[in-house]
Amino acid sequence: MKVLFETNQSKTVLAKFKHKIDGLVPSDDFEKQRNSLIRLVVSAMENRPEEWDKLCQINTKWIGDQFINRLSDEEKKLSKERLDDICSMCFRFLFELYLSIKNDLSMEFEAARRFVFKNVDSFESDAKEQIEYAIRDMPINILKSIANSDSIESIKDFNAVSSKAEMLKNEWEKDLLAREERVNKLKDSLSKYENGFNFVGLYQGFDDLAKVKSVERNNILFWLKVLSVLVVFPVLAELVIIYKNIDNISAIKDGLIVSIFPSLSLVAIVIYYFRVLLFNYKSVKSQLLQIDLRKTLCRFIQHYSEYSSAIKKQDSESLAKFENIIFSGLVTEDGNLPSTYDGVEQIAKLIKSVKS
Known part of the structure; x- marks a missing residue:
């Protein structure tokens, strides 16, 4: 399992970026809710990094390093395009989290997810493409990645593994029977020797x-x-x-x-x-x-x-x-x-x- 959010570097980057978001003054209601979504996700990643590492492995492998680099880049200004791009990445992680858990999302996360669904057209073009990809294609790609993983391959090969295990079991049983027979022979021999030594004494x-x-x-x-x-x-x-x-x-x-x-x-x-x-x-x-x-x-x-x-x-x-x-x-x-x-x-x- 790849670890991203539990590293000290990621924790530092997340904490600094959260303070940056707190210092922004939104110009309209869309930016206010967008910034709230970013802060909500970043704060959750900072507070529960092991959970996000465990449940968001696909996007961690795909865009994890890119996401941390975007947050840590202090040279570029936090323009609408950049914030929209960061928000789309946060949405991808949030959506994978939603697909990975058995229960429903918390009220805050569910409200953030619905906000993105309703305001897709308000994002910049690159961010909009990322969001549409996350909604339409990402679940299929995640399913495909999981289906082709080593764990699923092991399940597919269950019959072969089961047959091999049965063969190994039979071999072990034969070996155990042979060893048991040898042990019994040694036991009989030792018993005879013991009796013999008793009478010799x-x-x-x-x-x-x-x-x-x-x-x-x-x-x-x-x-x-x-x-x-x-x-x-x-x-x-x-x-x-x-x-x-x-x-x-x-x-x-x-x-x-x-x-x-x-x-x-x-x-x-x-x-x-x-x-x-x-x-x-x-x-x-x-x-x-x-x-x-x-x-x-x-x-x-x-x-x-x-x-x-x-x-x-x-x-x-x-x-x-x-x-x-x-x-x-x-x-x-x-x-x-x-x-x-x-x-x-x-x-x-x-x-x-x-x-x-």
Whole structure:
């Protein structure tokens, strides 16, 4: 949209010319009403420039610059011919405003329009031609200009634009469907990866626990070997002493009899702790076996859950056995663990049997 009346230059020109019109002394009633029309239009352009720019685009393009130049020309006198010419231009803008609005003109503008219609012959020849053009031909030219504008051309090409829009819509829908399909595939893949990583984490936890239990088993096995040596050590020591003193056995007889009781006590204590360690060793082996079972279940449970869900239609109990095994505690079977007093009682019985 071309802007004419909203510029600072145009506002200044309109204000100055309005003061010039106010200083004129009309010679008759025609000049008085003509000058009033000019002042009315110029004052309206000064007060509401955006409205005149918007509603008078045709004449703004055709005679807008010429109109401002006529008003700003201070070298020429405001003769009747010049004022008539300016009045005809004001009438063209006023008439286009009248054609552009939905409602009727205000009373002042309507009176000014009727004044021009009634007094066409009173204007100078050039101004008269402009007024007659505005009345007869300008509406048709305005309509022609509007009909050939880009906006109307767009309306004319509505069918083509509509078809193109429909094609674009179909292409976008196909593209969206393809993208949606890809997103769903990615979603399924990510879901599988998520489940897989969950079971991998669970498997890793059991694997770490298995390493701890393996170290514990190896330590127990080491002490079992040590206690196995300690069990036979007193007997071997006695045999070595007897072997070295076989020729003088009577000399060490009393010493052997005295040392037999501490040796037997030591053997009994070692055997007791050997039993305790042996039970712990079996318990740790049992726990390792249970951990290996859990690790094995973690490898196939994802497919098992999918199969179970499909078969049992989302049965809430489909994974109950798996969860009972996976999340249950490790069984140690501590019911068979010998108490400390069991060993003491065995030693007491041994001493009583020897004394008797």
